[in-house]
Amino acid sequence: MPRLNLLEETRFEKLPVKVYPDMYSASKAVAQRIAAIIKQKTQKGEKVVLGLATGVTPIGVYNELVRLYREEGLSFKNVVTFNLDEYYPMNPEAPQSYKVFMYKHLFDHVDIDPQNVHIPDGALAQDDIAAFCLDYEQKITAYGGLDLQILGIGRTGHIGFNEPGSAPNSGTRLVTLDELTRGDAAHDFGGKANVPLKAITMGIGTIFKAREIILMAWNAKKAEIIKKAVEGEISSDIPATYLQHSDNVEFVLDIAAASALTRFNTPWLVKDCIWDEWLIKKAVIWLAKTLNKPILKLTDEDYNNHGMAQLATEKGPVYDINIHIFNKLQHTITGWPGGKPNADDSQRPERAEPAKKRVIVFSPHPDDDVISMGGTFIRLADQGHDVHVAYQTSGNTAVWDDDALRFVEFAMDFLQSQNTDDQKIKSIYNAARNFLKTKQPNERDPQEVETIKGLIRKGEAIAGARFVGLDDAHIHFQNLPFYDRRKVSKEVSYEDDILKTMTLLQQVKPHQIYSAGDFADPHGTHKICFDILYESLKRLSNEDWVKDCWLWLYRGAWHEFETHEIEMCVPLSPKEVERKREAIFKHQSQKDRPVFPGDDAREFWMRAEDRTSETAKIYNQLGLAEYEAMEAFVRFKF
Incomplete structure (x- = not known):
């Protein structure tokens, strides 16, 4: 594709974006880039310093790195790692701990020296956190800085745990988590109430010092925040937008995460399109919604002023396009989801026969x-x-746990009312009560x-x-x-x-x-x-x-x-x-x-x-x- 066309297609995007068919191919590509850096620096006898992330997003990358170690001899003996963040307070051995996560998905499966692994300590006394954070920064600097930092992105736009309001020059520190971030973590903790209120995180300024930054995002849940981070104005409300200032950053996305970007969501605004039925329907409905007008009232001027002149020229006149899309939408409506018996079903979404399905x-x-x-x-x-x-x-x-107890109590009371004594139910009830008294989050x-x-x-x-x-x-x-x-x-x-x-x-x-x-x-x-x-x-x-x-x-x-x-x-x-x-x-x-x-x-x-x-x-x-x-x-x- 000529460079001019590529620039035109991506003109809304304020930083480099690479889109892959799925998260698996994207993860392998990122892993290969990490492997290349490891090999290059190892050949020079230099340490490789990686900034690593946790969560679902990088798991595929870690899986591929483990495969490269096992099957292709990629060694991690020369690798030093610094993790982005950790919940606070957090027992390092708890299932939700990022230390547990990193060893489970990467460190336990490769030949990295445990002395080269650095993860924020969620078990520190609060009075010791400031000194720990300063030491964390100094260690990164002592190793010559991060060669590569990989990132995910939260739905608040956070990178690491740098929530909205974070300063672009911030360093490693203790932060308060956004309620949306805590809600997203609720399932791992057995409910939002159990999610820690704070976290220790590398700062945006720390991340920016990395010689290369890769932000990864998969699935449609991330599409809207990716659009804001890539195409939006730089704002402390969305910390990921600060990455627009970096000359060393690239966003690596799957198609679903990229789906809200202008070149994918409304491609007629950036390039000529191949106008098939699906795209015409999408564009006309988008235009009607954008202008808050019924489809049948859309005009040539509306089309021309909103990037759809090509459609009007190739498929027009405009009113015929409007009628066609209006009819297609009308034909989706049916009061007979199982098909209407003895009816012409050529314009209906479901078949008439068999009448009883x-x-x-x-x-x-x-x-x-x-x-x-x-x-x-x-x-x-x-x-x-x-x-x-x-x-x-x-x-x-x-x-809820108390609902479970309530139902067992009902069963016991019912049996008692029938002059029946079931010791097994009592035993289950007593065991359940004792367990629930000491139950840990997400246990x-x-x-x-x-x-x-x-x-x-x-x-x-x-x-x-x-x-x-x-x-x-x-x-x-x-x-x-x-x-x-x-x-x-x-x-x-x-x-x-x-x-x-x-x-x-x-x-x-x-x-x-x-x-x-x-x-x-x-x-x-x-x-x-x-x-x-x-x-x-x-x-x-x-x-x-x-x-x-x-x-x-x-x-x-x-x-x-x-x-x-x-x-x-x-x-x-x-x-x-x-x-x-x-x-x-x-x-x-x-x-x-x-x-x-x-x-x-x-x-x-x-x-x-x-x-x-x-x-x-x-x-x-x-x-x-x-x-x-x-x-x-x-x-x-x-």
Whole structure:
């Protein structure tokens, strides 16, 4: 590609950005750059000084470095490392400690001298921290500074734990963590309340002294903050923007993390485009939203003033483009998610035949079904389809400890009221109480407690599915084993999960499948559950029913598909919204204050209603009919 075109395409970007197809290829590329530096300096007899990061982002890099050591003889004997940060206070041997992380993912697997490893000490007395931080800086300087610093980025825009408000010349110090940062760490600590309030971190000034800086980011969760860091104005509100001042920095991203950058999100603003149907739909809807105008009121001037003159010239006249996209959007709306019997389905999102379809709604957690597509779930049952629901995991991590005790107490009181004395239940109860008194943050529950918590969620899910209209024979609890295995290790086999899913699929032979389609977190339960389902369908692909099976993706309560992505949108009446709310209320353990609420303070039913009403509002603003709420779906093509 000519240099002029590249500059034009990236003119919104204020620092170098390299985008890879996925985080695996990106991680290998970064590891290879680290390996090259190690080899070059080792040949000169010089120490290699690396600044290292923790968290999910660099794990792939560390895995590749370990492989290079084992298979290609890359030696770390000449390497000195300084880690970016550590929570405070933090026991160095605790599972959440960054010392534990680094030894688990890298240091235990290579030939590095432990004396060359430097990690901030989270167990210091507070009076000793200032001296420790000064010594940390002096050690880096004594080694001649950092040859390479690798970074991740937090959703606040922090690098290291340099939160908003950090000064560009800051050094290693004790800082207070942002509430969003603590919320993102909540799962590792068994709840936000257990996440430390402070951390020791290298400063931005320390990072800047590195001869080379690589910031890595994977997945769509990082897309918005990456756009701000790369294209936004330099601001203390987003510390990563300070990197725009450096001549030695590069951002290394996967496609998902880069997706909000102008050249990917709105490419018509920076270059000529190949205008296929998908891009035309995206551009026209973007233009209507940007100008807050209905699609049918967009003009030639609107197109020309917003980078879409090429589209108007190649595909115009503009009004014909508007009508075409308006009709495509109109055709996504259906009150018949299972297909309308005896109707022309050429302009409908689902097939008319068979009139009564076999359907499986796969729900990763026991409440995803009613939260994310409860209205459609009810509509499918009301319209007489043979609807099954499959709860893929127990969801037992998301139950409060005192709720578990309360249910066991209920069982004991019930037995006593029946003049029955069950010593085993009493024994379980006493053991559970004793364990919970000394339970550490994120410590795994004993099997009996996990079972109790799983049964709580199972009972709630049954109540919700029955409310929708399903009988017990159509309610399936898969309890996929990976969910509990991953509490011990992230490296697990999914073979038995796949086999269980294949068995259910062969039993039902569905015409329609609904599955959670929130893939922003590649390591999250939703994505893993989808991957298990997808692999199951691949293995069954030669069976006739699979060839006639359509897979629809739904999203969770936090965000919706982009409007241009939506392929089926099911409108809900006020009464149906109310019924959906009642189905969500059956999940009482998730009511009011769930264990892992994320950074959204609203209850799940509120999030769900706001999300679906917002979708309806967007459709109406684009010039379509006004509905109370709408649930959106995207068809996954095999």
